[in-house]
Amino acid sequence: MTAAAALKQPAVKTALSVDKVAMHFGGLVAISDMTFSVGEGEIVSLIGPNGAGKTTAFNVVTGFLTPTHGDVTYRGQSLRGMKPQAIADLGLIRTFQRTSVFPNDTVYDNVLIGLHRRGRVGVLPSVLGLPRVRRLEAELKQKAAELVEWVGLGRRADDLAGSLSYGEQRLVGVALALAAEPSMLLLDEPVSGMNASETHTFVQLIRKIRDRGITILLVEHDMPMVMSVSDRIVVLNYGRIIAEGTPDVIRNDPAVIEAYLGQGVKHA
Amino acid sequence: MKLLLSIVVVAALAAVPLWLSDPYLLNALITTGIFVIGAMSLNLLLGFTGQLSLGHIAFFGIGAYVSALTSLGFSVSLPFGLHVVHEPWPPLAGFAIAVLVSGLCGYLVGRLSFRVRGAYFVIVTISFAEVVRLVALNWVELTQGPLALTSIPPMQVGFPGLGEFVFRTKLHNYYLVLGVAVACYLLIARLVRSHVGRAMRGLMENETLAVSIGIDVTKTLTLAAVVSAGICGGAGSLYAHYIKIIDPEVFAFINTVTMVIMVITGGKGTLAGPVVGGLIFGLMPVALRPVMAPEAQWIAYGSALIVILFIMPRGIVPALMQWFPRMKPVTAPGFAKRGVEESA
Ligand SMILES: Nc1ncnc2c1ncn2[C@@H]1O[C@H](COP(=O)(O)OP(=O)(O)OP(=O)(O)O)[C@@H](O)[C@H]1O
Ligand SMILES: [Mg+2]
Numbered sequence: 001m002t003a004a005a006a007l008k009q010p011a012v013k014t015a016l017s018v019d020k021v022a023m024h025f026g027g028l029v030a031i032s033d034m035t036f037s038v039g040e041g042e043i044v045s046l047i048g049p050n051g052a053g054k055t056t057a058f059n060v061v062t063g064f065l066t067p068t069h070g071d072v073t074y075r076g077q078s079l080r081g082m083k084p085q086a087i088a089d090l091g092l093i094r095t096f097q098r099t100s101v102f103p104n105d106t107v108y109d110n111v112l113i114g115l116h117r118r119g120r121v122g123v124l125p126s127v128l129g130l131p132r133v134r135r136l137e138a139e140l141k142q143k144a145a146e147l148v149e150w151v152g153l154g155r156r157a158d159d160l161a162g163s164l165s166y167g168e169q170r171l172v173g174v175a176l177a178l179a180a181e182p183s184m185l186l187l188d189e190p191v192s193g194m195n196a197s198e199t200h201t202f203v204q205l206i207r208k209i210r211d212r213g214i215t216i217l218l219v220e221h222d223m224p225m226v227m228s229v230s231d232r233i234v235v236l237n238y239g240r241i242i243a244e245g246t247p248d249v250i251r252n253d254p255a256v257i258e259a260y261l262g263q264g265v266k267h268a
Numbered sequence: 269m270k271l272l273l274s275i276v277v278v279a280a281l282a283a284v285p286l287w288l289s290d291p292y293l294l295n296a297l298i299t300t301g302i303f304v305i306g307a308m309s310l311n312l313l314l315g316f317t318g319q320l321s322l323g324h325i326a327f328f329g330i331g332a333y334v335s336a337l338t339s340l341g342f343s344v345s346l347p348f349g350l351h352v353v354h355e356p357w358p359p360l361a362g363f364a365i366a367v368l369v370s371g372l373c374g375y376l377v378g379r380l381s382f383r384v385r386g387a388y389f390v391i392v393t394i395s396f397a398e399v400v401r402l403v404a405l406n407w408v409e410l411t412q413g414p415l416a417l418t419s420i421p422p423m424q425v426g427f428p429g430l431g432e433f434v435f436r437t438k439l440h441n442y443y444l445v446l447g448v449a450v451a452c453y454l455l456i457a458r459l460v461r462s463h464v465g466r467a468m469r470g471l472m473e474n475e476t477l478a479v480s481i482g483i484d485v486t487k488t489l490t491l492a493a494v495v496s497a498g499i500c501g502g503a504g505s506l507y508a509h510y511i512k513i514i515d516p517e518v519f520a521f522i523n524t525v526t527m528v529i530m531v532i533t534g535g536k537g538t539l540a541g542p543v544v545g546g547l548i549f550g551l552m553p554v555a556l557r558p559v560m561a562p563e564a565q566w567i568a569y570g571s572a573l574i575v576i577l578f579i580m581p582r583g584i585v586p587a588l589m590q591w592f593p594r595m596k597p598v599t600a601p602g603f604a605k606r607g608v609e610e611s612a
Contacts, residue, residue: 062480064476064480083479084479084480085479085480085482085483085484085485088479088480088481088482089482093480093481094480096476096477096480099474099477100477101474101477102469102470102473102474102477102478103473103474104473105469105473109466112466113466113467113469113470113478113481114481116463116466116467116470116481116482116483117481117482119463119466120463121462121463123459123462123464123491126458126459126462126463126464127455127458127459127462128458129458133462137463140463176477176481177480177481179481180481180482
């Protein structure tokens with residue numbers, strides 16, 4: 001842990017803290033003794049070579065995996081034993097490295113499904129079409145259309161999500177996640193499959209998301225992008241944190257250089 | 269456009285008895301209609317959540333037996349010297365209780381199997397249907413076993429101030445079934461377009477993603493199972509009070525297969541699919557009977573199935589939607605277009 005990181009941390013309230021987490025798959029140790037935290041409103045990146053355990057860390061934090069050891073806490077609440085949907089209800093929302101869309105629905109309908117948390121009403125009132133439900137539905141439709149515009153997919157609203165380019169699908173994934181009203185967003189390689197200009201736009205989108213007060217934990221292989229957008233960076237290698245700090249610190253960290261030169265940065 | 273077509277179809281169906289008076293054909297329409305309701309309920313699970321219930325007829329049969337027993341009354345001895353006597357209640361109460369009991373069974377089956385889902389659900393539903401059939405066959409004191417429950421009273425509805433209406437004739441029952449079918453269609457349409465329907469769709473398309481945005485798998489699927497089973501039980505009740513005699517044969521596996529065929533050929537996951545598939549495969553035997561020997565009928569039935577699925581693998585309704593894109597909003601399973609108010 002670097003001095004800069006240690007100095008920076010007390011300034012913000014902690015949103016997420018990962019405490020001595022280990023994840024074993026049989027004999028394979030995907031993560032060992034991982035400890036880091038993300039402050040409210042921060043943009044933190046989790047980087048590392050392929051197979052370092054980044055996605056596994058996301059799966060642990062969002063309840064898709066139960067850690068072998070250790071604890072994850074979000075806003076003071078332990079997530080131990082919680083199901084993914086319950087964790088989502090705390091406002092902790094993620095995207096996925098691979099498919100992060102409902103392929104057979106339009107972009108607009110994808111976002112509408114994403115608004116599930118906001119749209120929850122009793123079955124009976126919605127089947128009866130009570131005025132309250134109709135108002136809510138109208139509000140959701142409005143909200144979905146706005147979000148689609150907001151991420152820059154307005155022209156694609158009525159196309160099937162599965163028919164979009166890989167980069168556009170990533171955007172749908174982000175819009176969907178935003179629809180779930182996160183207080184913290186975990187993005188797993190959001191710009192893979194995007195070209196340079198799409199990536200550039202996406203960086204601005206991430207900043208806009210943060211400006212909405214949403215804390216961000218980012219996994220990404222695109223180093224220039226990570227360096228430009230992150231407040232802090234956590235570097236994983238073979239399931240261990242080998243460095244943590246601001247982009248400037250990480251850039252010059254010998255252990256990080258060693259890890260990347262040793263393996264080469266693969267663009268997954 | 270959508271509303272217009274729906275009204276035209278319902279009006280056309282309502283007008284059928286005006287020109288068709290052959291009791292044999294009317295009978296075929298009524299039983300087909302009842303099976304269409306069953307197929308619609310199956311479609312709610314199969315088409316909108318992706319869960320295949322291969323014991324769906326169990327809910328139908330339970331509805332039929334519960335409704336019949338409620339309106340006939342019964343007297344059974346239970347273990348520990350308990351003796352239960354039930355006096356006959358009106359058939360309408362039988363219908364309501366049939367829906368509730370079937371829905372409850374749907375809940376139990378769903379709870380039991382949706383943790384694992386997929387093949388597990390298929391097996392649990394098949395086993396459930398077989399167990400219920402064996403109970404109906406062997407609990408002779410309650411169900412008369414293979415001797416069948418007979419003299420089931422016709423459906424009867426009381427109107428305050430106007431007295432009772434008894435659905436005695438085929439004509440009455442035709443309109444009863446049509447009315448219930450339309451109500452179920454609207455119920456399912458509302459449900460799948462609601463936020464619950466969106467949750468079901470999300471789960472079917474990408475479960476991991478759905479869960480990650482806060483959709484509760486077990487709750488959503490169980491709800492679909494309850495509604496589906498309840499509707500199917502209601503169809504069973506209509507059947508019992510129309511046919512007036514039921515025996516354990518109602519639980520035959522072929523009846524579930526028939527419903528599955530109706531859903532698949534019509535187009536699972538579309539609202540109109542089970543209606544289209546149901547009418548075709550419900551009425552085909554009637555159309556074929558005068559012109560073919562029984563064995564040939566089965567061959568024709570099977571051939572029709574193969575041909576339809578060969579030309580239109582996703583079913584008739586989705587194929588029509590593809591060929592006539594302008595018709596799309598008519599049966600689209602998705603949600604209302606932006607800004608356009610739905611009048612399902
Ligand atoms: N469910 C699982 N069962 C067994 N092994 C797993 C499982 N999930 C991940 N692993 C293993 O854990 C290790 C870390 O994988 P993980 O997906 O977290 O890496 P990553 O850092 O996200 O890599 P990438 O950059 O390629 O996405 C890998 O060796 C992987 O094979
Ligand atoms: Mg990964």
